[in-house]
Amino acid sequence: MTLIARLQHLDRRWLYLGVLVVTVVGSIWPPRIVPRPSPATRAAYDLAQAVPPGGGVFIYIEYGLGSSEELDPMLAAVLGHLASRGARIMLAARSPESSQIAERVMTSVARRFPAYENGYGQTWVNLGYRPAPDVALRAATSGIGAAYNQVDYAGNTLRGMSIVDDLPVLDRRHFDLAYAFDSGDGFAPMIYYVGTPMRVPVAVGAISMEVPVLQPYLAAGQLAAVIGGARGAAEYEALAGQPEQANVLVGASALAAVYVLVVMALGNAVAHLGGGRR
Amino acid sequence: MSGWPAVWTGALLTLAVLSYLYQDNPAWRITEHLYVGLAAGYGLGYTWQNYLRPVLENQVPAPGGWIWLLPLVLGALLYTRYIPGWDWLARFPLGIWIGYGAGYVLAYLPRVVIGQVTGSMVDLASLTNIALLVCLLGGFATFVFTLPDRPGALRTAGRVGRYAILIALGVAFGGAVLYRFTLLYGQVHFLVHDWLGFGR
Numbered sequence: 001m002t003l004i005a006r007l008q009h010l011d012r013r014w015l016y017l018g019v020l021v022v023t024v025v026g027s028i029w030p031p032r033i034v035p036r037p038s039p040a041t042r043a044a045y046d047l048a049q050a051v052p053p054g055g056g057v058f059i060y061i062e063y064g065l066g067s068s069e070e071l072d073p074m075l076a077a078v079l080g081h082l083a084s085r086g087a088r089i090m091l092a093a094r095s096p097e098s099s100q101i102a103e104r105v106m107t108s109v110a111r112r113f114p115a116y117e118n119g120y121g122q123t124w125v126n127l128g129y130r131p132a133p134d135v136a137l138r139a140a141t142s143g144i145g146a147a148y149n150q151v152d153y154a155g156n157t158l159r160g161m162s163i164v165d166d167l168p169v170l171d172r173r174h175f176d177l178a179y180a181f182d183s184g185d186g187f188a189p190m191i192y193y194v195g196t197p198m199r200v201p202v203a204v205g206a207i208s209m210e211v212p213v214l215q216p217y218l219a220a221g222q223l224a225a226v227i228g229g230a231r232g233a234a235e236y237e238a239l240a241g242q243p244e245q246a247n248v249l250v251g252a253s254a255l256a257a258v259y260v261l262v263v264m265a266l267g268n269a270v271a272h273l274g275g276g277r278r
Numbered sequence: 279m280s281g282w283p284a285v286w287t288g289a290l291l292t293l294a295v296l297s298y299l300y301q302d303n304p305a306w307r308i309t310e311h312l313y314v315g316l317a318a319g320y321g322l323g324y325t326w327q328n329y330l331r332p333v334l335e336n337q338v339p340a341p342g343g344w345i346w347l348l349p350l351v352l353g354a355l356l357y358t359r360y361i362p363g364w365d366w367l368a369r370f371p372l373g374i375w376i377g378y379g380a381g382y383v384l385a386y387l388p389r390v391v392i393g394q395v396t397g398s399m400v401d402l403a404s405l406t407n408i409a410l411l412v413c414l415l416g417g418f419a420t421f422v423f424t425l426p427d428r429p430g431a432l433r434t435a436g437r438v439g440r441y442a443i444l445i446a447l448g449v450a451f452g453g454a455v456l457y458r459f460t461l462l463y464g465q466v467h468f469l470v471h472d473w474l475g476f477g478r
Contacts, residue, residue, distance in 0.1 A: 016299045023459070023466045028476055069464035070457065096328040131329050149336075192386040196393065208460075209453035212446055219410070220397025222390065229453065230460050249460060256459040 007270045015263060022259040026252030033251045034238045040218060041235040044203045044225035047177050048078065053086035056167040056175040058194070060137065061102045062094040062186025067207050072105055073246035074205045074233035075181050079109040081240045083116050087176075088163050089124040090144070091153075092137070094186050099129040099153050121161035128153030134189040140170040141198050172199040177224075181205040187214065191222050203227070289473040292465055413442035 037045070051057060059079075063071050082089055091106060093099035103126050110116035116123050127148045130136040139147035145168065150158045158164045167174045178200045180190040187204045195202035201224040206214055208229025217223040227236055230253055233246030291312070294305040337346045352371040359368040398414055400407040416439025419432050428436070470476045 013300060019462070020296075020466070023462055024470060027463065027467045027470045066461065069460045096324065129328070131333065191390055196389050207453075207457050209450060209457045211453055212450045216394055216397070220393050222393050222397070229456060249463065252463050253456055253459050256463070257456065260455065 004270055004274045007266070008274045018259060018263070019256070022256050023252065026255040030248045031251040031255060032247065033234070033254055034247060035231055035235050035250060037235040037239050038228075038232070040226045040228065041232050042239065044078070044205075044227050045081070045236060045239040047201055047203055047225055048081050048085065048087075051082065051085050051087045051176045055085075055087050055177075057082055057087045057089050058140075058170055058175050058178040058200070059089060059091045059102070060094065060178070060180045060186060060190055061091065061098040063101070063181055063183035063207070064095065064097045065101075067183035068101065069249065070207050070230050070233065071181050071183065071205060072101070073230070073244065073249060074227055074236060075101075075105050076109055077233060077236045077240055077242065077244070077246065078179065078205065078227070079106055080112065080242060081236070083109060083113045083123075084240075086115070086123075088122075088167060089116075090127060090163065090167060091125070092127040092133075092140070092148070093129040093153075094133045096129045099126065102126050102128075103153055121156075122163055125158070125161060125163050126153040127158075134193070137170075137189050138193040141193055142169065144168055144170060170194060170198065170200070175200050178202045179205065183207045183210065187217070187223070191217060195222055201225075205232070208232075285473055289469055292469060412438060415439070416442050 048057075059075075061075070079089065089106070091102040093102050106124060106126060110120075110124065127144070128151075130148060136147045145158050145164055148158065152158055152161075170178070178190060178194050180187045180202065182204055183206070187202070187206070190202045190204075194200050202222075203225040204214055204223055205227040206229070208231070211226065211228035211232075214223060214226050214228075218226050227233060230246055230249045234250040237244055237246050291309050294309040297303055298306040333346050333350075337343050352374065355367045355371050357368075359365045398410065400410060402408050402411065416435050416437075418439065419435035420439035420443065422428065422432060422436065425432070
């Protein structure tokens with residue numbers, strides 16, 4: 001049997017093994033790659049950079065644990081940047097699972113900033129999840145406290161929290177920026193209820209496979225910025241001067257992408273030389 | 279290696295799932311059934327804890343809270359389709375559901391769609407904008423099926439549109455592959471670092 005014929009009949013499990021080896025190598029020795037920021041990521045960074053100290057930022061989190069690998073580092077980078085700017089951050093979630101993610105990531109970011117570590121209710125608040133979350137989001141454009149039944153993620157009353165008193169309505173007068181961190185269609189209610197009618201600039205942090213879907217909204221100006229996937233997160237980390245988790249992730253992904261390209265090229269060459277389709 | 283039972287459980291179950299890539303085996307089957315059972319149980323607990331219980335405990339007893347029972351009744355009516363002679367009652371919740379959807383679309387979608395339409399009317403001063411217009415018109419031409427004998431120009435435009443759609447789908451597929459790799463990376467990272475203890 002010739003080499004070409006052998007490669008044509010290669011057991012696909014060898015390819016799976018290759019994926020595993022590449023991923024393990026990428027996990028132990030991740031190549032350090034700092035990507036050049038794309039205009040869309042730079043726009044997201046500039047929007048956050050333009051938030052004045054004490055300015056309001058509303059963050060709507062839609063993703064679950066399946067997308068945490070890509071979006072947690074992105075969320076941490078954005079929250080860290082906003083905290084360094086002294087923004088007041090209001091988090092809300094589209095599912096109970098995402099409200100837990102919001103709490104976990106924000107709490108870990110807050111540890112780096114004393115004003116946030118000890119400033120719950122003043123510098124940040126987690127509104128958590130309400131059944132029919134998009135209805136709650138729409139109601140927040142009339143009054144945030146009522147929309148979230150006057151309680152936060154942990155069931156504490158929102159009454160008396162200065163952040164809710166100072167930023168009572170989700171509109172352009174009170175909020176400088178709104179973010180959706182999204183693995184599905186969580187960006188849509190933000191455009192429908194917050195961006196288009198209330199004129200609050202909306203940015204999206206999305207998983208990489210969702211990025212093409214967002215481009216028409218970005219081009220039409222309905223989204224102000226998009227951070228796309230692990231690469232976008234690494235770009236944001238680079239802009240914020242804090243290369244961390246996403247930077248490692250994008251290095252490991254690049255290694256896997258090279259492996260896929262090599263296998264694709266090899267597979268096509270073998271099919272062409274062998275005259276078959278296998 | 280980690281001494282935590284939770285880490286060991288996670289690691290062994292991960293390996294059992296990955297073992298399917300070699301071939302079907304009992305470890306994979308057990309994990310598959312465990313996953314389905316846990317997901318069903320978790321879903322039930324999740325719905326009770328996060329949807330039903332807060333409404334029944336906090337909202338129904340409040341003044342005027344009886345209105346919250348209405349969705350419960352409507353939801354229950356869906357199951358009447360299993361009762362011969364009473365199945366017509368299931369149409370009420372579905373009708374309300376579809377009516378709400380139509381109202382929602384009419385109330386909120388036009389502004390967004392008009393924004394998309396005006397967003398596509400661009401100044402043809404750059405190559406990007408020209409490409410946008412060509413792909414947009416080509417994409418439309420691809421889906422013109424009403425003419426029995428399409429003129430040549432429309433067929434050509436349709437072919438251009440088809441290539442544009444293929445490129446867009448290719449980009450989406452590339453994004454999907456990278457996204458799956460990050461999921462795999464997360465799990466491998468868990469095995470290598472949290473379970474085996476490399477780099478700790």
